[in-house]
Amino acid sequence: MGAESCIDLLLRCRNVFHIRQVHAHVxxxxxxxxxxxxxxxxxxxxxxxxxxxxxxxxxxxxxxxxKTWSVMVGGFAKAGDHAGCYATFRELLRCGVTPDNYTLPFVIRTCRDRTDLQIGRVIHDVVLKHGLLSDHFVCASLVDMYAKCIVVEDAQRLFERMLSKDLVTWTVMIGAYADCNAYESLVLFDRMREEGVVPDKVAMVTVVNACAKLGAMHRARFANDYIVRNGFSLDVILGTAMIDMYAKCGSVESAREVFDRMKEKNVISWSAMIAAYGYHGRGKDAIDLFHMMLSCAILPNRVTFVSLLYACSHAGLIEEGLRFFNSMWKEHAVRPDVKHYTCMVDLLGRAGRLDEALRLIEAMTVEKDERLWSALLGACRIHSKMELAEKAANSLLELQPQNPGHYVLLSNIYAKAGKWEKVAKFRDMMTQRKLKKIPGWTWIEVDNKTYQFSVGDRSHPQSKEIYEMLMSLIKKLEMAGYVPDTDFVLQDVEEEVKQEMLYTHSEKLAIAFGLIAIPEGEPIRISKNLRVCGDCHTFSKMVSSIMRRSIIVRDANRFHHFNDGTCSCGDYW
Incomplete structure (x- = not known):
């Protein structure tokens, strides 16, 4: 049998039995x-x-x-047999065979799929040894591997070295930044377009995810316009990403418009829309949508129930949350995991039912994690439960001794109770362990640009006007009954100093700038990396009433929509 006849037979094989027959014949x-x-x-x-x-x-x-070696290495890689892939590649090197631009990408992708940075760096050395770094396919695979291993700096260095960059490589790099620095991700997207690379639907999903992370509405609108202009269909992946984007950019209405436009929806799409209502404190809308989902014969999964329980928690719907939690296994055959228990601890804790939250934790059979104890500790802070807070903090510090947030949260609870000696003890512990508190930042969108403020910030070119506006605002608010809540200044200083510190919180500076720079009738949109403090929450409500402006605040936990002196959270957050 000649080679051509044999290859023709192999091309016609439909299963392994047929291949074995040809093999026996050969x-x-x-x-x-x-x-x-x-x-x-x-x-x-x-x-x-x-x-x-x-x-x-x-x-x-x-x-x-x-080619023989490449096919075998690639076969193991495609079958998900990572050990076989590595072993065959090692054997290839021991036999003195020079790896090529077909074999190496397979091994590099295996490192990527396993997020195996250690082996990935070894393969990178092999690439350098054989002078293959200039090869487009090999270098692109390394960029992808480093990006998935969240070593963005190494991915960026290789990316910049590439003489030609195709759309896939640009998309990988944009996606890598989207996970850790959404702003840089969108800068890279702009650069890609300037260099004449036309984004496709896959690239736009990555850009939409970056917009969601950044929370910048002007970028979200641009992404939406580009998608519509280019006629990209709203399939499950793109549509769901856009729901999440609009929800995290502050417009649950736009998220719902996208949801309603989608011709095909799966459980992830429904769950994303339920979560969108949850971010914005619209628990009843989330529940209504859940029932609509069931009526459409879509079976809920674990993600659906996380979204639903989160929505109940942030809207204060205690009994509804308990009912849904108890129905998970009985009615829907979805077994609760630690995320669902965390939602329930958060729901009960916010409502002050800390004894029930603790009993739930003690009765649960799934492994407890840091998020669960953080939810309990957060509830202890709201309700000043010192003894329980110490129990939660000890469990947290056992799990994550290097997380500065846990130390800060517990020291804040002590500060609120006036236990300054304990505050000093925890701050000393942080110093000894070289842990630094995460600084508070607030971002605001003005004229399609994003500006950043920190507490007491004077770096803005219009700093003088911002502080003048802020002082004018405070006077108007005080005439209307505003009294700074100095309980939120967690330092042992005089009352007047505490007031001054409150006045220059980053969100107040951002709002003052928004009043100067954003035309009347347009909402002031700000984002904060930490939870908004109670005094700034009161301040925002009063500004929305006195200045007749809509203020939308995205903090670390949820959205707050301030209008006419009220907040969408109903002061429950």
Whole structure:
């Protein structure tokens, strides 16, 4: 049998049994020594994921070329047999075979899929040794591997070295930044377009995710306009990403418009819209949508219930949350995991039912994690439960001794109770362990630009006007009955100093700037990396009433919509 006839037979194989028949025929005819036939046979086994048959053939070959090795390494990689992929590649190197731009990307992708940075760096050294870093496919694979291993600096260095960058590589790099620095991700997107690379639908999903992380409405609108202008269909992946984007940019109405426009929705799409209502404190809308989902014969999953319980928690719907939690396994065969228990601890804790929250924790059989104890500790802070706070904090510090947030939260509870000695003790512990408190930042969108403020910030070019506006605001608010709540200044200083510190919180500075720079009738949109403090919450409510402005605040936990002196959270957050 000639090579052409054999290859023709292999192309017509529909299952492993057919391949084995051709294999037996090749052995009987003595043509297995022809590497063209052997490699095609090996490739066909690998293509059908018959990896044991493939390796048995590979192991018995007396002659192998670079293609033979590449097919076997790639076969293991595609079958998800990471150990086999690594072992075969090591054998290739030991046999003195030079790896090529077909074999190396397979091994690098295996490192990516396993987020195996250690082996990934070893492969990078192999690439350098053989002078293959200039190869587009190899370098692009390394960029992708470093990006998925969240070593963005290394990915960026390789990316900048590439002489030609295709759309896939740009998309990988934009996605890498979207996970850790959404602003830089969108800067890179702009640069990609300037260099003449036209984004496709996959790239736009990555950009939409970056917009969601940044929470910048002007970028969200641009992304939406681009998607509509280019006629990209709202499939499940893009549509769901856009729901999340609009929800996290402060417009649950726009999120719902996207949801309603989607012709096809799956459980993830429904869950994303339920979560969107939850972010904005619209628990009853979330519940209504859940019932609509059930009526459409969409079965809820674990993510759905996390979204639903979160929505109940942030809207103070205690009994509804308890009912949904109890129905998970009984009615929907969804077994609660630690995320669902965390939502329930948060729900009960916010309502002051801390004894019930603790009983739930003690009765749960799933493994407890830091988020669960953080939810309990947060509730203890709201309700000043010192003894329980210490119990939660001890459990947290056992799990994450290097997380500065836990120390800060407990020291804040002590400060609120006036226990300054304990505050000093925890701050000393942080110093000894070289832990730093995460600084509070507030961002505001003005004229399609994002500005950043910190507490007492004077770096803005209009700083003088901002402080004048702020002082004018405070006077108007005080005439209307505003009294600074100095309980939120967690330092042992005089009352007047505490008031001055409150006046220059980053969100107040951002709002003052918004009043100067954003035309009347347009909402002031700000984002904060920490939970908004109670005094700034009161301040925002009063500003919305006195200045007749809509203020939308995205903090670390949720959205607050301030209008006419009230907040969408109903002072429950």
């Amino acid at each position: 052995v009987a005819n003595g043509t297995l020594q022809d590497l063209v036939i052997a490699n095609k046979l090996l490739y066909t086994y690998a293509q059908h994921k018959a990896i044991d048959d493939a390796y048995s053939l590979f192991d018995g070959l007396t002659m192998r070329d670079s």
